[in-house]
Amino acid sequence: MDKDKTKAKQRYLKRKKERRKLNKHKKPQPVNQDVESELEEEEVEEQEPPSKRPRVAVEHENVPNSPTPQPALPSFPLPALPNAPSKTTLALQGLDKALVDADIIPPSKTLPINDSQGLSEKMRKRLLDLGITELFAVQTSLLPFLLPSDPLSKALYQPYDPPRDVCVSAPTGSGKTLAYAVPIVEILSSRIVTRLRALIVLPTRDLVVQVRETFEAISKGRGLKIGTATGQHSFSHEQAQLVGDHSSSLQGGSSKVDILICTPGRLIDHIKETPNFSLQHLRFLVVDEADRLLAQSFQDWLSQVLAATRPPKHLLKHTLEDLASCSLSLSSGPLDISNSITPDALAPAFLHLLPYPDVPSFISEHKEPSCQKLLFSATLTSDPGKIAALELRDPKYFVVQGPPSGSSDTNPEGEKGSGSGALLNVATEKFTMPATLKEHMVICSTYDKPLVFFHLVHSHHILNALVFTKSAESTNRLVRLFEFFQDAYHRASSQQEGPKIVVQAYSSDLPPAERKSILERFKAREIQILVCSDLISRGIDISHVSHVVSYDSPVDMRKYVHRVGRTARAGREGDAWTLVEEQEVRIHFLRAPVFPFFLLQHFLFNTLSVSRLDISK
Numbered sequence: 001m002d003k004d005k006t007k008a009k010q011r012y013l014k015r016k017k018e019r020r021k022l023n024k025h026k027k028p029q030p031v032n033q034d035v036e037s038e039l040e041e042e043e044v045e046e047q048e049p050p051s052k053r054p055r056v057a058v059e060h061e062n063v064p065n066s067p068t069p070q071p072a073l074p075s076f077p078l079p080a081l082p083n084a085p086s087k088t089t090l091a092l093q094g095l096d097k098a099l100v101d102a103d104i105i106p107p108s109k110t111l112p113i114n115d116s117q118g119l120s121e122k123m124r125k126r127l128l129d130l131g132i133t134e135l136f137a138v139q140t141s142l143l144p145f146l147l148p149s150d151p152l153s154k155a156l157y158q159p160y161d162p163p164r165d166v167c168v169s170a171p172t173g174s175g176k177t178l179a180y181a182v183p184i185v186e187i188l189s190s191r192i193v194t195r196l197r198a199l200i201v202l203p204t205r206d207l208v209v210q211v212r213e214t215f216e217a218i219s220k221g222r223g224l225k226i227g228t229a230t231g232q233h234s235f236s237h238e239q240a241q242l243v244g245d246h247s248s249s250l251q252g253g254s255s256k257v258d259i260l261i262c263t264p265g266r267l268i269d270h271i272k273e274t275p276n277f278s279l280q281h282l283r284f285l286v287v288d289e290a291d292r293l294l295a296q297s298f299q300d301w302l303s304q305v306l307a308a309t310r311p312p313k314h315l316l317k318h319t320l321e322d323l324a325s326c327s328l329s330l331s332s333g334p335l336d337i338s339n340s341i342t343p344d345a346l347a348p349a350f351l352h353l354l355p356y357p358d359v360p361s362f363i364s365e366h367k368e369p370s371c372q373k374l375l376f377s378a379t380l381t382s383d384p385g386k387i388a389a390l391e392l393r394d395p396k397y398f399v400v401q402g403p404p405s406g407s408s409d410t411n412p413e414g415e416k417g418s419g420s421g422a423l424l425n426v427a428t429e430k431f432t433m434p435a436t437l438k439e440h441m442v443i444c445s446t447y448d449k450p451l452v453f454f455h456l457v458h459s460h461h462i463l464n465a466l467v468f469t470k471s472a473e474s475t476n477r478l479v480r481l482f483e484f485f486q487d488a489y490h491r492a493s494s495q496q497e498g499p500k501i502v503v504q505a506y507s508s509d510l511p512p513a514e515r516k517s518i519l520e521r522f523k524a525r526e527i528q529i530l531v532c533s534d535l536i537s538r539g540i541d542i543s544h545v546s547h548v549v550s551y552d553s554p555v556d557m558r559k560y561v562h563r564v565g566r567t568a569r570a571g572r573e574g575d576a577w578t579l580v581e582e583q584e585v586r587i588h589f590l591r592a593p594v595f596p597f598f599l600l601q602h603f604l605f606n607t608l609s610v611s612r613l614d615i616s617k
């Protein structure tokens, strides 16, 4: 045994020597740690004589013929990674908490006017007179929130418990205007003195006119005064319409209107330059088409408006010494009252501006402005950065979301449309289309496009239509081409083809008065096809529009949603046609994700009608 041991040792030493020799001639190489440890292990194995092996192994070796097999050692479960979070969870990460807690409202939810809580008898009657017999989905949720039964929540000033702000995302034509107009009229009707208490900001003049009509219709007989500021009239004319007293310096402001509907540009002009124009009494600040207005940085309008609703930061604190000096001056002569103000002219949050001392108190009496911000859009942004700019106060979200047409109420991950699936749609900016809208896409060559359009108008009886082009210039060109084809068509056809279709261009190139008259003629159905730029792609509500044609495909999905939303409003049927040039499809498929890739995706995912038209054959 000893002999064997010595031999093994000798063999081992010999091999070690040889290896050392070899290593000397080898270039030093970066040693892979695994290889190194392998060698070490080998060496250890060789160095260790059999007698020094672990006892357990020896014991096993000693019982090779054991009749009972050794029980396997208990094994621990292998470490495993937790399941990857779902797409929904990932998409919802980083979203505003308020958005995650949104109220999801199915579009089919309606409520008869007579069953709706919180509406006054006067309002109920007025709505019924206007032919409104039931509340639409967005209204069923928003009215109870803005008009709770608690009378304190309807107060014009709530300095100690200010109301929560509201964000609403609901499809086009779903009745968002009434959803804010009704509560505003209901709450402001309790006012005694006229002050500017509701401000509605809209992106275009046409929308200002439309929203004013809605307010006038529902506030009839309530004594509320409604004004507009859009720059359509001279600045001094607007000033005279809005403010009663221009000469005195009134810290509480002066207003001839209770509700002001305006565009942001003119609003900023009045904030800066109209004496006694004040936003301190605002109870409501509505930003309609919010995503569009938030994208508009005109004169940094939003921060200026928000600043005007708050008391100035550099507080003019009056002390008891001031009061003492005041009484001293009173004893020594007449008090200067040129700057004195009527106390009730100041909103509670601004009362510290009065030249009276702050009386020390044990109770914290911090007063907040009572302005409640209401944001609306069919394509509301979920970008927390943009929303942060609004400085919302504990916002409450309402999202009107339904399942995509022709599918069950599930998203691609199998989640229900009324819940996280609906939120996923908001987070990924997949917008809900009106359920009554039929969408079609036609792919054609660039050269054929005018003829394809002419063909569509005749083959699908496209009348009472809005046709969108990419620019004011293209509107004029398309109208001329259409008239040219129509003349040729009528000359060529042997029989009488009926009256010609009246086509008219409508764009920002036209003076406001002409635009107004064109819209009125279209509303009166004297014009059958209105070819327009994106100027009226948002918000415009013309009930008889049965077709929308995107002659030039829109530049993004938001534009598409608003364009097609000019039809299929308030539960009516409507058709939307989009012409896409072959080259656009080809280029954009290759260079995804560029628009109209998203549009194609939208059509393909929702299995909407896509056809290719080659009228040259």
Ligand SMILES: Nc1ncnc2c1ncn2[C@@H]1O[C@H](COP(=O)(O)OP(=O)(O)OP(=O)(O)O)[C@@H](O)[C@H]1O
Pocket: 131, 132, 133, 134, 135, 136, 139, 170, 171, 172, 173, 174, 175, 176, 177, 178, 377, 378, 538, 539, 540, 541, 543, 565, 569, 570
């Ligand atoms: N409860 C209702 N019953 C009947 N019609 C209604 C009701 N609410 C609103 N409408 C009508 O529906 C149409 C669309 O409303 P509105 O213009 O407010 O839509 P919207 O949601 O603001 O659309 P957009 O996003 O395109 O601006 C209007 O003609 C309006 O009078």
